[in-house]
Amino acid sequence: xxxxxxxxxVILASFLFIPYSFAKETVKIGVVTPLTGDVKTYGExxxxxxxxxxxxxxxxxxYTIVPVIADDRNDxxxxxxxxLKLITxxxxxxxxxxxxxxxxxxxxxxAQKNKVPMITGTATNPKVTVSDGKRKSYVFRTCYTDPFQxxxxxxxxxxxxxxxxxxxxxxxxxxxxxxxADVFKTTFTKGGGAITAYESYQxxxxxxxxxxxxxxxxxxxxxYLPDYYNKVGLISKQIREKxxxxxxxxxxGWDSPDLAKIAGSAIVGGYFTNHYSPDRKDSVTQAFIKxxxxxxxxxxxxxxxxxxxxxxxxxxxxxxxxxxTSEEIVKGLGTIKNFKGVTGNISFDKNGDSVKSVVILKMExxxxxxxxxxxx
Amino acid sequence: MEVLGYICDQCINGLQLGAVYAxxxxxxxxxxxxxxxxxxxxxDIFMLGAFIAYYFIAKLSIPIYFVFVITMVLTGCAGFIxxxxxxxxxxxxxxxxxxxxxxxxxxxxxxxxxxxxxxxxDYIGFPRxxxxxxxxxxxxxxxxxxxxxxxxTGAALTGVYYLVYRTKQGKAMRAVSYDEEVxxxxxxxxxxxISFTFVVGAxxxxxxGILYGIAYPQINVFMGVMPGIKSFIAAVLGxxxxxxxxxxxxxxxGLSEVFVSAFLSSTFRDxxxxxxxxxxxxxxxxxxxxxxIEKV
Numbered sequence: 001x002x003x004x005x006x007x008x009x010v011i012l013a014s015f016l017f018i019p020y021s022f023a024k025e026t027v028k029i030g031v032v033t034p035l036t037g038d039v040k041t042y043g044e045x046x047x048x049x050x051x052x053x054x055x056x057x058x059x060x061x062x063y064t065i066v067p068v069i070a071d072d073r074n075d076x077x078x079x080x081x082x083x084l085k086l087i088t089x090x091x092x093x094x095x096x097x098x099x100x101x102x103x104x105x106x107x108x109x110x111a112q113k114n115k116v117p118m119i120t121g122t123a124t125n126p127k128v129t130v131s132d133g134k135r136k137s138y139v140f141r142t143c144y145t146d147p148f149q150x151x152x153x154x155x156x157x158x159x160x161x162x163x164x165x166x167x168x169x170x171x172x173x174x175x176x177x178x179x180x181a182d183v184f185k186t187t188f189t190k191g192g193g194a195i196t197a198y199e200s201y202q203x204x205x206x207x208x209x210x211x212x213x214x215x216x217x218x219x220x221x222x223x224y225l226p227d228y229y230n231k232v233g234l235i236s237k238q239i240r241e242k243x244x245x246x247x248x249x250x251x252x253g254w255d256s257p258d259l260a261k262i263a264g265s266a267i268v269g270g271y272f273t274n275h276y277s278p279d280r281k282d283s284v285t286q287a288f289i290k291x292x293x294x295x296x297x298x299x300x301x302x303x304x305x306x307x308x309x310x311x312x313x314x315x316x317x318x319x320x321x322x323x324x325t326s327e328e329i330v331k332g333l334g335t336i337k338n339f340k341g342v343t344g345n346i347s348f349d350k351n352g353d354s355v356k357s358v359v360i361l362k363m364e365x366x367x368x369x370x371x372x373x374x375x376x
Numbered sequence: 377m378e379v380l381g382y383i384c385d386q387c388i389n390g391l392q393l394g395a396v397y398a399x400x401x402x403x404x405x406x407x408x409x410x411x412x413x414x415x416x417x418x419x420d421i422f423m424l425g426a427f428i429a430y431y432f433i434a435k436l437s438i439p440i441y442f443v444f445v446i447t448m449v450l451t452g453c454a455g456f457i458x459x460x461x462x463x464x465x466x467x468x469x470x471x472x473x474x475x476x477x478x479x480x481x482x483x484x485x486x487x488x489x490x491x492x493x494x495x496x497x498d499y500i501g502f503p504r505x506x507x508x509x510x511x512x513x514x515x516x517x518x519x520x521x522x523x524x525x526x527x528x529t530g531a532a533l534t535g536v537y538y539l540v541y542r543t544k545q546g547k548a549m550r551a552v553s554y555d556e557e558v559x560x561x562x563x564x565x566x567x568x569x570i571s572f573t574f575v576v577g578a579x580x581x582x583x584x585g586i587l588y589g590i591a592y593p594q595i596n597v598f599m600g601v602m603p604g605i606k607s608f609i610a611a612v613l614g615x616x617x618x619x620x621x622x623x624x625x626x627x628x629x630g631l632s633e634v635f636v637s638a639f640l641s642s643t644f645r646d647x648x649x650x651x652x653x654x655x656x657x658x659x660x661x662x663x664x665x666x667x668x669i670e671k672v
Contacts, residue, residue, distance in 0.1 A: 037498065038499045073497070172643055200642060200643060204602060207591075209389035210633075210635075210637035210638045211638075213385045213386055214637075241508050
């Protein structure tokens with residue numbers, strides 16, 4: 001009798017633990033993003049978007065996500081150190097990020113070597129997924145690549161703005177800026193235009209007066225500025241102060257609420273190529289924008305939206321994978337087709353890049369206006 | 377004609393940059409004069425000046441001329457404290473200890489101030505206290521920012537010249553730089569003279585920081601590194617320890633930077649500056665105005 005009592009107690013007690021045995025298995029996901037430094041607004045929107053994705057997934061997903069967030073300060077060395085720490089010490093099964101190509105290129109090498117899948121929302125340089133003609137099989141991205149973005153900008157200048165001359169100012173120490181400048185130059189010349197000035201500056205420069213005085217003499221109709229918002233803000237201001245009236249043109253690096261704050265009226269009338277417009281009429285897009293706005297009070301930029309898409313794709317693969325391991329996730333990522341994301345439909349091509357349309361936006365006095373969409 | 381106008385425009389750009397370098401170089405050269413110390417934290421005082429001005433203009437909207445006064449006082453205090461805390465205890469130690477401390481102070485300022493709670497590690501837009509307007513003078517044009525820079529630099533240089541060559545305190549500084557021991561035998565207070573030199577040098581760097589912020593309106597905690605090194609080269613070029621040498625050196629460095637960018641490529645810019653340093657050190661290590669080879 002006594003034994004039976006004890007047995008019953010044990011059985012009853014074991015029921016107490018049932019909820020725990022139903023608790024979800026935890027999976028660690030690493031995020032590398034610039035939370036401080038020269039492009040910190042990108043990092044903030046990525047982090048916000050990632051956490052929204054985690055919150056959404058935790059309601060219905062198979063696993064409990066443990067996010068490990070690291071700051072790369074938009075510095076390749078910081079980025080690689082953070083990645084190594086996430087992989088070797090925190091043992092994350094997959095990485096989201098980073099934002100910029102110059103950090104993504106060395107970071108992708110580490111992910112590849114350690115066989116940890118990495119999915120970046122926004123690093124657009126071709127070398128992120130392919131180096132020396134060899135595909136990095138663990139690396140994916142949810143954005144288009146620079147050759148497409150740069151040639152779209154050049155064609156837009158030739159056909160829509162109907163200009164014949166352009167000047168290019170780029171950061172020689174930044175893969176993103178250099179890559180875009182190069183493609184723009186080739187496409188623009190091929191299309192019958194003339195590049196009147198092709199000038200480079202360096203990472204920490206703040207004085208562009210010599211270059212701009214040089215450029216002003218050539219009187220270009222368009223100035224292409226493929227860099228991030230902080231530099232673009234500073235350069236555009238100095239361009240206007242030197243009396244250059246040319247239309248300014250740029251890439252997705254312009255997409256930050258800080259650009260208008262820094263540049264003021266100098267940037268008004270400028271165009272830039274981007275990944276999507278928040279005006280996109282789509283239920284997924286609008287639902288995300290609504291949620292982001294409720295939480296953070298502003299409309300998310302393209303960088304946040306792309307990071308959200310990257311994270312959601314990762315979670316989708318995680319759910320359908322047999323086990324939450326890096327190997328299974330990579331297998332799953334390879335098969336993603338027509339994923340309905342905030343920034344459009346995403347399918348990975350053989351290089352792990354996604355083929356997507358480019359949107360052209362115009363900077364106006366108090367808002368960014370949608371101009372047109374260009375299909376690949 | 378157009379080429380001439382272009383060269384004039386570039387000259388103005390170079391003078392604008394050179395004026396700021398000259399202001400910072402003055403601090404290097406004066407401190408070296410009295411203490412035989414290359415104060416590597418000087419570039420960071422320049423940064424501090426820009427940040428202090430930023431807080432007073434952006435957060436408290438104080439008129440610009442007050443900002444100049446407040447910034448000079450505060451960076452002067454910073455110079456005073458740095459000298460008392462980091463350099464004075466090492467007055468009798470070998471020169472190399474002083475140099476190492478200077479590097480330490482520089483790194484401390486950069487990384488301590490980059491903490492989120494103090495300043496911030498981010499890039500901040502510097503608020504211009506007035507709108508920029510350009511005046512077309514036919515051959516070339518000049519902006520009010522450039523005029524402000526030339527005016528303030530001119531005033532600061534005149535002030536320093538008056539201070540060093542026309543006042544008693546300046547005489548003491550020159551005496552200390554000539555021979556510290558004999559000067560102290562003549563009844564000059566060495567400690568006070570050195571402190572005074574640091575205060576003057578630091579407040580000039582503070583003024584440089586404000587002008588730099590107004591001219592190139594973006595600041596961050598590492599902004600002092602490159603201008604610091606270049607102003608140091610300017611001081612060496614003019615003859616370290618010699619006041620008008622530092623000013624001339626500053627303008628030469630500023631002009632060469634702009635002309636290399638304008639006629640060659642900005643990629644070569646920093647390289648050319650360092651080549652200038654090598655050439656000076658090889659051919660005339662005492663600098664343009666240096667009379668004798670430094671004995672130390």
